Amino acid sequence: MERFEKQLSKAYKRFAPLAQSYYYTFSRPSVTVGGTPTVIFLGNHSSGKSSLVNWILGAPPVQDTGVAPTDDGFTVIIYGENEEDIVGPAAVARLPEEFRAMEPLGPSFLQHLKVKVRNREMLKRVNIVDSPGMIDSAAAESQRDYDFNETVRRLAQLCDMVFFLFDPEKPGTTGETVNVFSTCLRGAEFKLRVLLNKCDAFTSLYDFARAYGTLCWNLSRVLRTKDLPKIFTTYSGEERNTAQGGMDLTDFNRHRKEFLDTFSNPSDRRADNVFAAAYADFAGLSMRMRVVNNAARKMRKLTMRHLLVGSATAVLSGCLTALVTAFTMDANLFEFSARGLLAWIAGGTVAALACLASSVWSRISVRKLRASLAQKVDDIFTEEHRNQTAIGTFDDLRQRWGGIRTETADIIDHAPLSLPIFAERKRAALDRFTSGLLDALTKSSRQA
Numbered sequence: 511m512e513r514f515e516k517q518l519s520k521a522y523k524r525f526a527p528l529a530q531s532y533y534y535t536f537s538r539p540s541v542t543v544g545g546t547p548t549v550i551f552l553g554n555h556s557s558g559k560s561s562l563v564n565w566i567l568g569a570p571p572v573q574d575t576g577v578a579p580t581d582d583g584f585t586v587i588i589y590g591e592n593e594e595d596i597v598g599p600a601a602v603a604r605l606p607e608e609f610r611a612m613e614p615l616g617p618s619f620l621q622h623l624k625v626k627v628r629n630r631e632m633l634k635r636v637n638i639v640d641s642p643g644m645i646d647s648a649a650a651e652s653q654r655d656y657d658f659n660e661t662v663r664r665l666a667q668l669c670d671m672v673f674f675l676f677d678p679e680k681p682g683t684t685g686e687t688v689n690v691f692s693t694c695l696r697g698a699e700f701k702l703r704v705l706l707n708k709c710d711a712f713t714s715l716y717d718f719a720r721a722y723g724t725l726c727w728n729l730s731r732v733l734r735t736k737d738l739p740k741i742f743t744t745y746s747g748e749e750r751n752t753a754q755g756g757m758d759l760t761d762f763n764r765h766r767k768e769f770l771d772t773f774s775n776p777s778d779r780r781a782d783n784v785f786a787a788a789y790a791d792f793a794g795l796s797m798r799m800r801v802v803n804n805a806a807r808k809m810r811k812l813t814m815r816h817l818l819v820g821s822a823t824a825v826l827s828g829c830l831t832a833l834v835t836a837f838t839m840d841a842n843l844f845e846f847s848a849r850g851l852l853a854w855i856a857g858g859t860v861a862a863l864a865c866l867a868s869s870v871w872s873r874i875s876v877r878k879l880r881a882s883l884a885q886k887v888d889d890i891f892t893e894e895h896r897n898q899t900a901i902g903t904f905d906d907l908r909q910r911w912g913g914i915r916t917e918t919a920d921i922i923d924h925a926p927l928s929l930p931i932f933a934e935r936k937r938a939a940l941d942r943f944t945s946g947l948l949d950a951l952t953k954s955s956r957q958a
């Protein structure tokens with residue numbers, strides 16, 4: 511795995527200038543070689559995230575818990591022999607390099623970031639991120655002085671597993687939850703594990719069935735995947751055999767162990783995740799290159815046509831003016847005389863004016879073309895990926911395209927394009943690397 515990570519790390523450095531010339535941002539610009547997997551707990555407020563983290567890590571409790579909204583920021587819990595808490599911008603510096611992807615979220619977010627270094631065995635295998643609970647009200651949302659959705663999106667991209675907790679008392683997906691599911695977790699669905707938490711609070715089997723059914727129904731409305739993600743039933747605290755309502759917890763206990771196993775072995779997930787992020791990054795760059803190159807080719811074609819037509823017009827109009835002037839002044843163009851010189855000057859002036867007019871015309875036309883290409887960016891995408899339509903991977907591509915479409919259109923419309931020479935050859939090299947990624951991953955996991 512380390513070899514694969516090293517290879518990826520090098521590739522990110524190699525393709526960074528190419529990405530820069532296409533205004534493309536990698537989601538995970540660096541891979542920490544031999545890094546520890548990271549998992550995040552998301553969910554509604556008071557769904558039991560912090561309690562579950564405390565239960566996993568054992569006594570003494572690491573996180574504060576309570577009925578009222580307790581956490582107002584993100585806490586990353588990592589392993590270290592000397593226990594310490596770091597708050598604010600300095601916290602990012604204490605985290606693995608990959609977390610630098612959080613820096614662009616700005617100082618308001620960094621004020622809400624806390625790192626807790628704890629000497630617990632479990633943390634040698636996994637970093638844990640505890641999040642503030644989602645609150646279903648527009649007023650509460652506006653009280654957050656950082657972009658919560660963007661934060662969750664970046665963290666979900668970075669983490670290797672995303673645990674989404676639901677409280678049986680409120681299994682209905684709240685407004686913020688719907689938002690998180692439909693926007694922030696797009697593309698990260700494969701990491702998603704849903705937990706129906708606080709199972710010890712069910713008073714009867716009927717109660718449980720109702721909560722489970724409602725949860726599934728709500729999930730099916732917001733998730734775009736064909737299959738329902740795995741739902742674990744959990745509760746935190748000591749193992750008990752009967753719930754508050756006297757319900758038998760034996761099956762829940764078994765299921766809770768299953769969750770703990772999944773949670774404690776996230777290294778395979780890390781391999782999957784690092785691969786998926788790198789694949790999405792490089793495939794996205796290739797897609798951006800194809801579309802922008804196609805537009806640039808069209809622009810170049812138009813500019814060349816204008817150059818040809820413009821220079822032909824300038825030469826013709828210049829010669830014609832010189833001839834007509836010479837004829838009206840009864841001068842010979844090919845003999846040195848003041849009149850002949852005057853005729854040439856007249857011709858030259860008209861040619862220069864024609865050049866100027868054609869360059870203005872060319873600029874206006876290219877501007878118009880850029881605007882129209884930006885509008886037809888989907889058509890360019892389809893044109894460039896016709897082969898994939900034939901081999902049936904088009905839906906996948908279209909989904910990926912959705913993520914970079916708007917920005918690509920914007921670049922075509924406005925950005926100064928200074929594309930690298932041999933752009934297509936470079937794209938082909940990138941494509942070769944991307945298609946070799948899966949082989950590299952298989953090889954390295956076989957060696958591991």
Ligand SMILES: Nc1nc2c(ncn2[C@@H]2O[C@H](COP(=O)(O)OP(=O)(O)OP(=O)(O)O)[C@@H](O)[C@H]2O)c(=O)[nH]1
Nearest residue numbers: 556557558559560561575576579580581643745746
């Ligand atoms: N019955 C039961 N109660 C739980 C369980 N887990 C948490 N609770 C209770 O639920 C309340 C909220 O727990 P927290 O762990 O603070 O929830 P949270 O999701 O971290 O909340 P925020 O940080 O505010 O978003 C507390 O009163 C806990 O005692 C559980 O498994 N079973």
Ligand SMILES: [Mg+2]
Nearest residue numbers: 559560580581
């Ligand atoms: Mg909490």
